[in-house]
């Protein structure tokens with residue numbers, strides 16, 4: 001039995017089967033490359049759903065983590081630590097906001113934004129108790145807590161997990177008149193992904209975010225931008241909202257904020273919103289811990305110093321253009337922004353998963369989303385030569 005088979009058997013024996021991974025067992029990673037336990041090398045075209053924007057084991061992030069681990073790792077928020085302030089200052093300056101609230105996972109940051117918006121609605125906007133409404137979009141992905149799956153439109157994400165938290169309204173994504181119609185005097189927030197990643201790499205019509213931001217302002221509603229996947233360079237700007245010059249009321253960040261080594265998430269907003277939180281209102285044992293803060297500082301430094309957003313804009317359009325040139329009978333179209341690219345497979349050609357399995361045989365690890373879409377979202381540290389290497393193999397699979 002190969003090492004891979006042995007480990008798959010062990011994993012399947014003891015792991016809950018809430019995932020259906022490709023049957024590759026990884027044991028080493030560096031930059032855009034990963035190796036499996038049988039010594040095969042692959043290019044990572046998923047980058048942990050954009051949590052690895054800086055690549056696997058970025059030396060600067062690793063060094064920061066190791067150095068911090070040798071001093072102090074966790075204090076809880078019952079005491080101050082000497083790294084959180086520095087991290088949050090860097091993050092706030094990057095986002096152009098007054099304050100940040102650190103959590104760990106993306107879902108926790110979304111929950112934090114929901115709590116902030118609701119409390120702002122009651123205390124500042126003056127919505128009557130328990131009447132606050134938050135508008136969300138069809139096809140959204142904001143995480144897996146019971147509140148969040150309650151406003152998912154993916155039947156499987158909800159099935160068996162109710163009853164759900166009330167106070168959420170769903171509208172079609174990219175439809176500004178639907179947003180206008182959904183607004184009531186009780187609306188406190190509009191929670192939106194500037195580009196839907198898990199939803200199938202869906203780019204909304206141009207101007208959508210800008211118009212949404214104007215509507216929100218007119219109606220005194222908070223724009224909550226879930227930039228957990230699109231933020232920190234992925235789409236070729238620091239934040240995906242930047243493409244339309246939009247500054248949301250609350251940025252929701254995660255994934256790459258942890259530099260691919262540690263879960264770090266946060267919301268960033270101004271004092272008028274963050275001011276609703278008082279001691280005891282909200283918290284997290286691990287949120288803002290010194291290890292996560294040290295990692296977060298290094299993760300942001302790498303994105304800024306290596307100009308990853310600018311690089312991504314350039315390489316992303318090269319990659320997408322070259323993908324469009326492949327005259328494959330299986331491909332319906334190619335879409336995306338920066339290095340978040342979806343190749344849509346025609347239903348007559350089978351599912352995207354079968355293509356991902358063929359890509360894997362060629363040394364490329366990619367993951368399908370929504371049956372028909374192959375997502376190409378490598379670490380942003382990828383080079384043009386590495387993209388060419390991938391293109392050769394992608395071409396082979398798409399033309400076969």
Ligand SMILES: *Cc1c(COP(=O)(O)O)cnc(C)c1O
Pocket residue numbers: 049104105106107108110141142143144193197198226227228229230254255
């Ligand atoms: C991944 C993701 C989340 C959830 O993050 P977790 O760290 O898995 O909880 C939320 N929103 C978006 C847009 C995401 O891509």
